[in-house]
Amino acid sequence: MxxxxxxxxxxxxxxxxxxxxxxxxxxxxxxxxxxxxxxxxxxxxxxxxxxxxxxxxxxxxxxxxxxxxxxxxxxxVPDPQGKDAGGTVARADGKGTAHGRAVDAVTSASPSPSPTVKPGPRAADYRGLRLDRAREKAEAAGFGVGDHNASDDGKSIWMRSNWTVCFQKTGWTWSDTKTIDFGAVQTGAPCPEEDGGAVPWPKMPDLVWKTWKTARKEVVDLGVPADHVLADTAYVNDTLPDEGDYDDWRVCVTDPSADSDVTLDAWVTLGLTDPRNGCPKSDREDGDRPSLPDRDDDGDPDYHDPFPGDRNRDSAFPNGLPRGSDGSGGSSGDDDWDWNCPHTRWC
Incomplete structure (x- = not known):
């Protein structure tokens, strides 16, 4: 079917x-x-x-x-704000007015806030204090205290009483303990412009042909202790007069030289000459200290030798006692000279 x-x-x-x-x-x-x-x-x-x-x-x-x-x-869906949207916007200036200006990006949303950084704890200003004293005060205020050399010379701090605070920075530990760190330099040294920078030591001035009195004051004004400023003769065969009698002598050479750093522990030597003499030439090649003329070769420069042409007498015996004399009228040599003649200024 x-x-x-x-x-x-x-x-x-x-x-x-x-x-x-x-x-x-x-x-x-x-x-x-x-x-x-x-x-x-x-x-x-x-x-x-x-x-x-x-x-x-x-x-x-x-x-x-x-x-x-x-x-x-x-x-x-609208385009993302601030991306490829050109136009003219009004920005308020410091006086509360606005000026239209073309910009490449327009943003109507307020900027997202930056992560909050916890400010350091407030502290007294310890700058200028001796480091050991600053540490005592900060510790009494509840700070954990640290310190470091604020200059770039690499020295370690080992006697805090000889250091002075230049910088301080506060902060927190992970357990919310407040801290302060001191940057210090040796007392008497100037503070660097920034922590860890070079110490701006004063420079040695150009003192050539200034008097000893004037030059010494300029050096002391730099912070050099007065007893660290020494006088010497610029010529090897010259002799300084008694202290106070060479105030008008002139500077010919300095150690350290002009424009050198004058550090905290510097000693400064000024090479002087009687103003009747000029300074030695600075382009000498022998490396030795120069000498003043000495015609009789008795060790006394001619400029203050009363007998510059007589080898038998020098400036140590201005009354004419000849070399070799025993001072009693006789002579220790072969020549039988009278105490005042010959070879004296009285003859």
Whole structure:
């Protein structure tokens, strides 16, 4: 017995509803994107998954639907603020007025605050105090105290009573204990411009041809102790008169030389000459200290030798006692000279 033929097939109703649902989901993407861009993006991802999974559509239709869904969401989502948006904005100046000016980016949102840094604890100003005294005061105020050399000379601090505070910096430990760190230099030295910098030592001035009295005062004014300023002769065969008698002698050379650093422990020597003499040439090549003329070669420069042409007498015996004389009228040599003649200024 034969069965009647089956009726013609029609599209599967469930598949057809699924296709319509997919189309509706694509169209819902821009609508939900207007409400919330993150919600629109989520629905876009869901629509793309449903477009490509178990969908009888042709591949070309799937591609078109994907592009359309993405384009629809992009059309309704605003551009990120501050990106590629040129224009003119008004900025308030310090007087409260505003000036329009072209800018490359506009941002209406206030900048996000920077991470909060806990300020250091407040402390008294200990700068200028002797380091040991500053430490005592800071410790009494409840600080954990540290110290270091504030200059670049690399010296270690070993007697805090001989150091002076130039810089101080406060902070906190991980356990919220307040701390202070002192940067110090040796007492008497000037503070660097910044912590760890070079000490700005005073420079040796050019003192050539200034009197001993004037030059010595200039050196002492630099901070050099008066007993660290020494007088010497510029010529090897010259002799300084008694102290106070060479105040008007002139400076020819200094040690340290002009423009050198005058450090805390410096000793300064000024090479002097009688103003009747000029200074020795500075371009000598022999390296030795120069000598003044001494015609009779008796060790006394001619400029103060009363007998510059007589080898038998020198300035140590201005009354004419000849060399070799025993001072009693006789002579210890072969010559039997009278105490005052010959070879005396009385003859």
């Amino acid at each position: 034969s069965h009647p033929p089956a009726p013609p097939t029609s599209p599967h109703p469930r598949r057809w509803l699924t296709s319509r649902a997919r189309v509706g989901l694509v169209l819902a993407v821009p609508l939900l994107g207007l409400v919330n861009q993150f919600l629109g993006f989520f629905v876009l991802v869901l629509a793309i998954v449903l477009i490509w999974k178990d969908n009888p559509w042709e591949k070309a239709a799937k591609v078109v639907a994907t592009i359309a869904a993405t384009a629809l969401l992009g059309a309704v």
